[in-house]
Amino acid sequence: MNKDTLEGQWKQLAGKAKVVWGDLTDDELAKINGNAEQLTGLVQEKYGRTREEAEREVKDFFDRNR
Template sequence: MNNDIAAGKWKQMIGKAKAAWGELTDDELTKAEGHLDRLAGLIQERYGKTRDEAEQEVKRWFDAHRPIDD
């Protein structure tokens, strides 16, 4: 996972993240600022997953929704 890419394109990706993890609030997603470790922590807490499960889920999601440079 590349936190720099996620952080740089995060505003474009928030809608897709909200669709994937609807229990996370817009404020939580905004505060994550594209830091995938923070996103994994939120998912772990909200959905009761292990840290490893949350990290793997975020990695798969990011790989599927990787922002394309303009």
């Protein structure tokens, strides 16, 4: 999924992301606007994941929701 597609579909995906990562706020999800790099950073910060774990979680999330 390319960056433009991700950002275009982010409003729908943000709800699904909220289910997966419930500690992320609506404001945080709106601010990142589908940016996988920023989402990875938030997951890493909020959940204490390593960078690699967070990247894998975010990649899996986007792969499942294409």
